[in-house]
Amino acid sequence: MTKVYNIGDKVFAKIKGYPPWPAKIESDTGKKKYNVTFYGTQEVGVIKAEDISYYLENKNNFVHKYLKRVGYNSAVKEIEQAIEEDGGDGSENAVLVDNSNTSVNTSITDKRGVKRKSTAGNDEVKKPNTKTRRKSTAVDVKVESFAESEESNLKKAKKKLLKVETEAESETVTESPGKKVRRKSILSEKETTENTPSLIEGSGHNLSETDRKSTEIKEVKIKLSELEQPSETTDATVEDRTKENDQDLNDSADKENEILAVKSDIVTEQMLRNNLLYAEHVKKKENMYREKPVENRQDSKNQTFPVKLSSGAICGFLIHKDWPLCHSNEYERALYDAKVATLLFQLKDQVTSGDKKIEDVDSFKVVPDLRITDDELTEIIYTKDIESKKKRLARLKTEADLVTLDSKIKMSLGLDKALLDDALSCLEEFKDIERSLDALMFKKHPHVLETIRRLRKYVGNVREWKMDDKELTTFSKKAEKIRYEADKIYNSLMSIIDVRIEKNTFWDSFLEVVSEFRAQCKEFSDLDILVLCAEPNSRQAFLDQLDEITEPEVQN
Numbered sequence: 001m002t003k004v005y006n007i008g009d010k011v012f013a014k015i016k017g018y019p020p021w022p023a024k025i026e027s028d029t030g031k032k033k034y035n036v037t038f039y040g041t042q043e044v045g046v047i048k049a050e051d052i053s054y055y056l057e058n059k060n061n062f063v064h065k066y067l068k069r070v071g072y073n074s075a076v077k078e079i080e081q082a083i084e085e086d087g088g089d090g091s092e093n094a095v096l097v098d099n100s101n102t103s104v105n106t107s108i109t110d111k112r113g114v115k116r117k118s119t120a121g122n123d124e125v126k127k128p129n130t131k132t133r134r135k136s137t138a139v140d141v142k143v144e145s146f147a148e149s150e151e152s153n154l155k156k157a158k159k160k161l162l163k164v165e166t167e168a169e170s171e172t173v174t175e176s177p178g179k180k181v182r183r184k185s186i187l188s189e190k191e192t193t194e195n196t197p198s199l200i201e202g203s204g205h206n207l208s209e210t211d212r213k214s215t216e217i218k219e220v221k222i223k224l225s226e227l228e229q230p231s232e233t234t235d236a237t238v239e240d241r242t243k244e245n246d247q248d249l250n251d252s253a254d255k256e257n258e259i260l261a262v263k264s265d266i267v268t269e270q271m272l273r274n275n276l277l278y279a280e281h282v283k284k285k286e287n288m289y290r291e292k293p294v295e296n297r298q299d300s301k302n303q304t305f306p307v308k309l310s311s312g313a314i315c316g317f318l319i320h321k322d323w324p325l326c327h328s329n330e331y332e333r334a335l336y337d338a339k340v341a342t343l344l345f346q347l348k349d350q351v352t353s354g355d356k357k358i359e360d361v362d363s364f365k366v367v368p369d370l371r372i373t374d375d376e377l378t379e380i381i382y383t384k385d386i387e388s389k390k391k392r393l394a395r396l397k398t399e400a401d402l403v404t405l406d407s408k409i410k411m412s413l414g415l416d417k418a419l420l421d422d423a424l425s426c427l428e429e430f431k432d433i434e435r436s437l438d439a440l441m442f443k444k445h446p447h448v449l450e451t452i453r454r455l456r457k458y459v460g461n462v463r464e465w466k467m468d469d470k471e472l473t474t475f476s477k478k479a480e481k482i483r484y485e486a487d488k489i490y491n492s493l494m495s496i497i498d499v500r501i502e503k504n505t506f507w508d509s510f511l512e513v514v515s516e517f518r519a520q521c522k523e524f525s526d527l528d529i530l531v532l533c534a535e536p537n538s539r540q541a542f543l544d545q546l547d548e549i550t551e552p553e554v555q556n
Contacts, residue, residue, distance in 0.1 A: 002032055002049045002050065003049055003052070003053075004049075005025045005028070005034055005049070005052060005090070006025065006090055007025055007026065007027060007028070008024065008025060008086070008090060009024070009025040009054070009089060009090030009091070010022070010023075010024055010054070010055045010056075010079050010082060010083050010086070010088075010089035010090060011023055011024070011025060011036070011052050011053060011054055011055055011089070011090075012052070012053050012054075012055055012058055012062055013036045013038065013045065013047045013051060013052050014047070014051040014052075015045055015047065015051070017379045017383075018379075019062065019065070019066040019069060019072070020053070020058070020062045020066070021038050021039075021040075021072075021075060022038070022039040022040070022055060022075040022076055022078070022079035023036040023037060023038045023039060023045075023047075023052075023079075024036060024037050024039065024079075024082070025052075025090075026044070029046060030432070032048060032049045032050075033046050033047060033048050033049065034046070034047055034049065034052060036052070038075065039074075039075040039076075039078040039079045039082075040071045040072070040074045040075030040078060041071060041075070054089050054090065054091035054093075055079055055083065055089045056083070056088070056089045056091060057091060057093065063076055070371060070372065070376075265300050265302045265303045265304055266304055266305075266306060266377075266380050266381065266384060267303050267304060267305045267319055268381045268384050268385055269345075270385055271384070272305070272340075272341035272344060272345065273341070274543055274546050275334075275337040275338055275340075275341045276338050276341050276342070277542075277546065278334055278337070278338075278539060278542055278543065279334045279335055279337065279338030280338075281542055282330070282331055282334040282335070283335075285537075286331055288537070289329065289330045289331040289334065290329050290330075290331045290332075291329065292329060292330040292331075293329065293330065294327050294328075294329065294330055294332075294333045295330055295333075295538060295539045295540070297539075299320075299325065301318070301320055301323040301324075302318065303318065303319050303320060304316040304317065304318055304319065304367065304370075305317045305319055305344050305348075306370060306372075306377055307347075307348050307351055307352065308352070308374070308377075309351065309352070309358070310352065310354060313368070313369050314369070314370050314372055314374075314377060315351075315358055315366060315367060315368050315369060315370065316366070316367040316370045317344060317347065317361070317364040317365070317366060317367075318364055318365040318366075318367070319340050319344060319364065320340075321363070321364060321365065330539065334539070343363060343364075344364070347361065347363065347364065388543070388544070388547055389547055392531075392533045392544060392547070395436075395533050396531065396533065398433055398436045398437070398441075399441050399444070399445075401429075401433055402430075402433065402437065402441060402445065402448055403445055403448065405426050405429055405430050405433075406445070406447065406448040406451050408422070408426045409423055409426045409427070409451055409455070410451065412426065413455075413458065413460070413482075415461050415464070417465075418460050418461070418465075418475070420475065420478040420479065420482065421478070423482055424478065424481060424482060424485065427455075427482065427485045427486065427489065428485075430452075430489055431485075431489065434489070434492060434493075434496075437493070437496055438496065439496060439497045439498065439499075440532070440533070440534070440535060442493070442496075442497055442510075443513065443514055443517040444517075444529060444530075444532065446510070446511070446514050449490075449493060449497075449510065452486050452489050452490050452493065453486075453490055453507060455482055455483065455486035456483055456486045456487045456490055457483065458479055458482050458483055458486070459479060460475060460479055462475070494506055497510060497513075499512075499513050517536070520535075520536040520537060521536050524536070531544075531548075532544075
């Protein structure tokens with residue numbers, strides 16, 4: 001039986017080419033798939049239920065195995081912080097506190113805070129009040145190593161004490177045949193104090209062998225006591241070492257975050273070539289594009305163009321030297337993108353041929369090593385190149401569902417008969433996909449909006465249908481519900497389509513928009529209009545056309 005997950009559940013989600021990755025359930029698509037957001041990268045995806053598993057139940061199976069993967073550590077930290085804040089990962093069987101993976105700080109406290117008993121006494125060791133807060137696993141490991149060193153010294157001292165006492169117990173002084181006299185096990189404190197200097201100075205001839213053993217036991221006990229007592233010096237040393245490493249670790253973390261950011265914003269060669277082609281297209285219609293505002297793009301300051309060096313390392317050039325970008329119209333922005341693409345291709349040729357070193361590059365900010373393998377880069381580039389295709393397919397599927405629902409509603413509410421329950425079911429499905437709809441879908445299929453508009457006044461063909469009073473009452477109630485649901489949907493679609501209403505009604509204004517749309521598409525074939533996923537003459541529409549004739553890129 002397929003597991004069911006809830007919104008907000010913390011899980012591992014598996015996609016092709018990547019290990020099971022920490023993620024959060026965002027929504028249920030209703031088709032045994034879930035929309036998830038991946039921790040660390042904040043990317044989103046649609047994952048099958050069979051490729052999802054709860055985090056805490058599978059933590060030990062995945063985390064240690066993939067922790068060295070780039071970005072995995074930060075993803076684990078984010079999901080565990082979220083689990084701690086929410087009190088669990090959403091699983092009924094999950095245990096919030098995982099005793100098998102307690103923090104290093106806790107293990108150190110347990111080692112040094114437990115009560116110990118020596119063979120010869122009952123000295124107790126108090127738990128040290130260590131207040132140092134470690135900011136990273138690297139520092140914690142060093143602290144644990146330091147604590148283990150002290151633990152080792154403590155064990156050695158105990159072993160020595162046990163050995164000396166055993167030897168002392170086994171020794172006896174024979175006064176006469178058959179009669180043995182045991183020596184005193186431990187000297188008095190006064191005797192120890194008086195005789196210790198002689199032992200240190202090498203004057204042990206003044207003491208008997210028995211006294212010497214007793215004194216040695218006392219010295220070992222003193223040393224053992226010092227090791228077991230909580231040491232302010234030790235804590236201070238640990239704290240100092242922690243502070244010394246904090247800055248280095250913060251710098252390292254910043255660098256790691258920068259690399260992760262640029263990896264998530266890789267710019268492929270195909271993207272750059274598309275920018276060059278789009279600029280040529282814009283130049284042919286300069287006046288039109290100078291009047292258009294800058295279109296939305298998936299831009300960021302971390303967009304990076306990867307280049308493989310002769311050494312085998314893969315460096316990255318941040319394509320935007322200045323951020324944020326500022327252009328007054330779409331024409332200027334298109335030419336800027338083309339200029340950047342040209343410079344990047346030139347720079348790649350210079351660097352790969354050895355004519356220029358990356359240290360000498362000043363036109364772009366350089367990340368000397370992206371810490372990424374050829375296979376990983378190929379996977380990222382392939383994913384980037386097919387990403388737009390996948391989005392378009394998903395959008396066209398939603399559009400097809402919209403048209404199908406319209407047909408079902410019309411078939412359910414014919415002149416000969418009315419299947420009101422079927423119509424109500426279709427309206428419920430309509431509401432389910434409502435969030436995925438946009439104005440372009442209704443410009444392409446205005447009859448869908450017209451159907452919803454007419455349903456707001458639906459009364460049926462009751463004059464022609466022979467109904468008794470009971471049937472008529474039932475029909476009237478369901479017809480009223482259809483009108484109510486249709487009115488709600490229509491009002492919601494008005495905000496989605498968002499046309500300017502000046503003198504006319506919304507419907508009249510919408511029809512004017514449809515007329516303008518058809519005028520813009522007069523040179524398009526029916527198939528071109530059917531697969532259109534962006535406004536005509538837009539940058540995205542041009543890129544979509546290029547995607548239709550371009551194969552996914554393979555990194556050389």
